[in-house]
Amino acid sequence: MPEYDYADYWPAVADAHAAVDPLGAVCWDGAPPWFNRFLADGQRRALERAMLATLGDERRAGRALDIGCGAGRWTRWLARWWSDPVGCDLSAGMLAAGAGPRVRADVTALPFAGASFEMALSVTVLQHLPAEAQQRAVAEIARVVKPGGAVVLLEMTNRIAPGPHNFPRPLASWRALVQGAGLRVERAAGEGYAPLVRLGVAAARRLPLPRARRSGGDDVKGVGGSRPTAASIGALPAPVRLVARGVVAASYPIERAAERVVPARLALHGCIVARRT
Template identity: 35%
Template sequence: MDEYARFAGIYDWVVGRPLGSVFRKLILTLPQGGGLLDVCCGTGMFAAMARERGFSVCGLDRSAPMLAVARRKRPGLPLVRADASAMPFGGEQFHLATVTFALHEKPQFVREAILAEILRVLRPGGTILLADYCHPHGASRPAAAAAGLVERLAGAEHHRNYADWMRRGAAEGFLDDSGLNWERLAYGLSGVAGIYRVRQPD
């Protein structure tokens, strides 16, 4: 069963609103030119923002209900239904890839597989922009508690993966373990999320 089927219709209202502030920061970090792949695009909120900025965008997600919302609310947005850990693209097709608030909800082996696939489809010297939970930086206790509550309400498996993400060092721990060169560009969600740039080796 698709875990997003039960709340795809209200996702933008419940989750999209707070994430919008992160997306607005993220959009400012996009380098100019080239094709953009929005991995685990959900209802297409960020992909649509990038399209409005003039990027050639493709959104990819495996959830049919989430993509149905994207097609209804953001008509004409190029979308592909596929598993991000086994993308239906040839190698070196995109200049830029984004993945926002998706890795924390996956098991570690899936996170690693998604990253490997992103690197495969990026051109040499391409860029990955990642936005996801970090260890809270200057965050208020209510903000950190709210993030944990949202993840708990998303379901037991979702919360287990989130807890594992945080235990492993969150976004920065994952990037350190990848061995790639990365930099933090900004914090978001009152300090409980980070925005990171990762460079594909030339």
């Protein structure tokens, strides 16, 4: 099995999915749209909470950098707060699937002058870099944000399924990483619990279900071998797929309740807001 190299892996994901299913390329690649819409809904609400708590609801003049922007869904969304959002991504295929200002760039070596942005955002990007690259990336993010500027990260803290392209950290570890780059953490919250979906994924992994193929799920470019993944959901027998869809539909209200009662350490993601001092 080839080793995971983010510079190869993400362009391959983009080639397989970005043109036909941009959300599939950036959420759980190859999973059906109704599954990814649930994940995206949780991400949007988590990010809104963070932005409203930090910046309020006011639109300002300034540049905001969407790191690892994929097809640009958060770059567009950032326009609610900033006059000039810009995306960057290492994958040309992801960038081609989007529109608006965007630059091809690796977050570990950003082609921007220091203190060029009022804000930087990373949504499920750093979690896909090995630890040493995460450190370089956070140092780069801290460098390009202006003093007083905000950094918002939404990254994985617990994995829903294994994968050689996932490098989660507990919330305290993301916090320490950010602080190590000289940023002051203002807010750190657990986000995304999905208890039913987690149970469903655990159950599915015990069943003799169809395996993800070359262009889907963890099996892109052979990385991850052939294990059942969310990409397999689309290939499930119709009755099982119906149950899976029901589980996801029921998960919307359950998620809102879980956000109030489940401890942050059980969350799938963490959202950190920090400032450059």
